Amino acid sequence: MQRGHSFFARWQIRQAQFSPVKKGLSLDPVAIADAINDSTLAGCKRILEYFKIQALMACPMIYKSQLIGLILIHRCTSRSGWSDQERTLLTTVAGHIAVAISNAQQMSVDQTTPIIDKLTGLYNRRFFGERLSAELTNAQQQNYPLCLAFLSVEHFEKISDTYGHTAGDKVLHTLGFLLRTNLRKGSVVARFRGEEFVVILPNTRLEMAHQIMDHIRRLAERTITTDSGNPIAVSIGVREASLPDQQTLGVAQKELIQKAHESLYHAKRSSQNSVCSNSC
DSSP: HHOOOOOOOOHHHGGGGOBBBBBBBBOOOOEEETTTTTTGGGGGGGHHHHOOOOOEEEEEETTTTTEEEEEEEEEOOOOOOOHHHHHHHHHHHHHHHHHHHHHHHHHHHHHHHHEEEETTTTTTTTHHHHHHHHHHHHHHHHOEEEEEEEETTTTTHHHHHHHOHHHHHHHHHHHHHHHHSSOOOTTTEEEEEEEEEEEEEEEEOHHHHHHHHHOOOOOOHHHHHTSSBBBOOOOEEEEOOOOOOSHHHHHHHHHHHHHHHHHHHHHHTTTSSSSSEEEE
């Protein structure tokens, strides 16, 4: 146990790399491809060899510019570098955990703050706002693209009026399950309001986001039907975030939501059951 504590104590020293700087806390993971031969881990060589740890990567968990903790992963199979995809995934996971920990710290036994929409099993609008803020921070500081997509079930009120509210709830629940199980890891899916859903796509360019969401649209059309067997139609609007250095994240978040919503409305007004990116 002492060895383990010593090992992690040495890693705490590396948190100095995540200390505040002029533009805020650094979110970049610290990655070591050859842990056993790394000079900064010389004092931990015996325990690294004992557990056959070949590579290490650590990432800060930051929420609202506060360092919540540090997440550390290791690889025992080979000495190899960490890919950009692995770094992005760890950063995304760290962001999720940081929000969860912060929420847990603010909760009391009698006053809980739910983050899950009960009907769809997706995140709710409150959690979406927190995650979007964190993801925009990651995208700005690590200089990678981020897209936002809004989805809306066409003629939803007619479905509920014709077949009943239970049938409408079934459509929303099924669409929520489809989104949760068919989007790639790292995506954040939430119910925005009523029949509207929202998806955050980190490290994704607009063209790829358009393809991903069109696949979701076609999948929904093929697999989700009303009680009479008629397929549902889903309209989708997609936008890529614009993050100039001088722009505050609050302004960027508000503009991204507004523009993605505008694209959704363009899709609904034009042909419906379609995907619209930018202003179409």
